[in-house]
Amino acid sequence: MRPKLVIGNWKMNGNRADNAALLAGIAAGLGAHAAACAVCVPAPYLQQCEETLAGSRIAWGAQDVSMHDCGAYTGEVCARMVADFGGRYVIVGHSERRAYHGESSELVANKVLAVLEQRMVPIVCVGETLEQREAGQTVQVVGAQLDAVLDALDPQVLPGLVLAYEPVWAIGTGRNATPDMAQQVHAQLRARLAARNPAAAAVVPVLYGGSMKPDNAFDLLAQPDIDGGLIGGAALKAPDFLAIIAAADRVTGGAAGGPAGSERAAQAA
Ligand SMILES: O=C[C@H](O)COP(=O)(O)O
Numbered sequence: 001m002r003p004k005l006v007i008g009n010w011k012m013n014g015n016r017a018d019n020a021a022l023l024a025g026i027a028a029g030l031g032a033h034a035a036a037c038a039v040c041v042p043a044p045y046l047q048q049c050e051e052t053l054a055g056s057r058i059a060w061g062a063q064d065v066s067m068h069d070c071g072a073y074t075g076e077v078c079a080r081m082v083a084d085f086g087g088r089y090v091i092v093g094h095s096e097r098r099a100y101h102g103e104s105s106e107l108v109a110n111k112v113l114a115v116l117e118q119r120m121v122p123i124v125c126v127g128e129t130l131e132q133r134e135a136g137q138t139v140q141v142v143g144a145q146l147d148a149v150l151d152a153l154d155p156q157v158l159p160g161l162v163l164a165y166e167p168v169w170a171i172g173t174g175r176n177a178t179p180d181m182a183q184q185v186h187a188q189l190r191a192r193l194a195a196r197n198p199a200a201a202a203v204v205p206v207l208y209g210g211s212m213k214p215d216n217a218f219d220l221l222a223q224p225d226i227d228g229g230l231i232g233g234a235a236l237k238a239p240d241f242l243a244i245i246a247a248a249d250r251v252t253g254g255a256a257g258g259p260a261g262s263e264r265a266a267q268a269a
Pocket residue numbers: 009094166170171172173174209210211212230231232233234
C-alpha cells in the first residue's frame with residue numbers, strides 16, 4: 001500500500017488571523033500522525049505558511065500558477081514565486097479553474113511543466129461533470145484530461161506527479177463519490193499512467209477530492225488506488241482535517257507518509 005497524502009485546498013478563503021489559528025490547530029493536533037499532509041493556500045498567504053510551517057511536517061503550496069516564467073503578465077503568479085516561498089505543491093487544472101477561467105487541458109499541461117521546472121510537485125486535477133457521468137463519459141473525459149498532460153511530459157518525470165480525481169458533481173455538494181465509484185476511476189487513471197511509465201504508476205499518489213469528510217474518509221481511503229485526499233471545505237476546520245489524517249493513518253496502520261515520487265528520488269540521489 002502506498003503512503004497516504006492529505007492535502008487541504010483552502011480555495012479563496014482565509015485571513016492572517018484565521019490562518020494562524022487553523023495552522024496552529026493542525027500543528028498541535030498532528031502529533032504522531034503518519035500520513036503526509038499539506039495545505040494549498042491563496043498566494044498572498046504563502047509567506048505566512050513559510051514563516052509558520054518551515055521545519056514542521058506540514059508542507060504548503062499554491063492553488064494555481066501561470067504557465068509562463070516571470071515577466072509581463074499582470075495579475076499572474078509564476079511557479080518561481082511559489083518556490084521562492086518554499087512551496088512544495090501546486091494544484092493545477094482544478095475544475096474551478098477549468099470552469100471559471102476557461103482553462104484548457106493544453107494550458108493545464110503547460111502549467112504542469114512550469115511547476116516541474118521549479119522542482120515542485122504538481123497536483124493534476126481531473127474530473128467529470130454530472131452530465132458527463134450520466135452520459136457514461138467519465139472514463140473518456142478524465143482520460144482525455146490526463147492524456148493531455150501525459151502527452152506533454154517526458155515519461156521519466158511522471159514519478160514527480162500527484163493526480164487528483166475530483167468529480168465536479170461532488171465538489172462542495174456534500175455528495176461524495178462512493179468508494180467503489182472513486183476506486184474504479186482511480187484504477188483507470190493509474191492504468192493510463194502505467195501505459196507511459198509503470199514505475200511511476202506504482203508510486204504516484206492518486207488523491208480523491210469531492211466532499212471528503214471525517215465520516216466518509218476511511219471508506220474512501222481504504223480503497224487500494226485511493227492514496228489520499230484533496231480536501232476543500234473540511235480543510236478549513238482543524239478538527240475535521242485532522243480527523244481525515246487520522247482516518248488515513250487507520251487505513252495504513254500508521255505507515256509513514258512521505259513526499260511524492262520525484263522528491264523521494266531526489267532524496268535518494
Ligand atoms: O480541491 C478540493 C475539492 O474541490 C474538494 O472540495 P470539497 O471538499 O469542499 O468538496
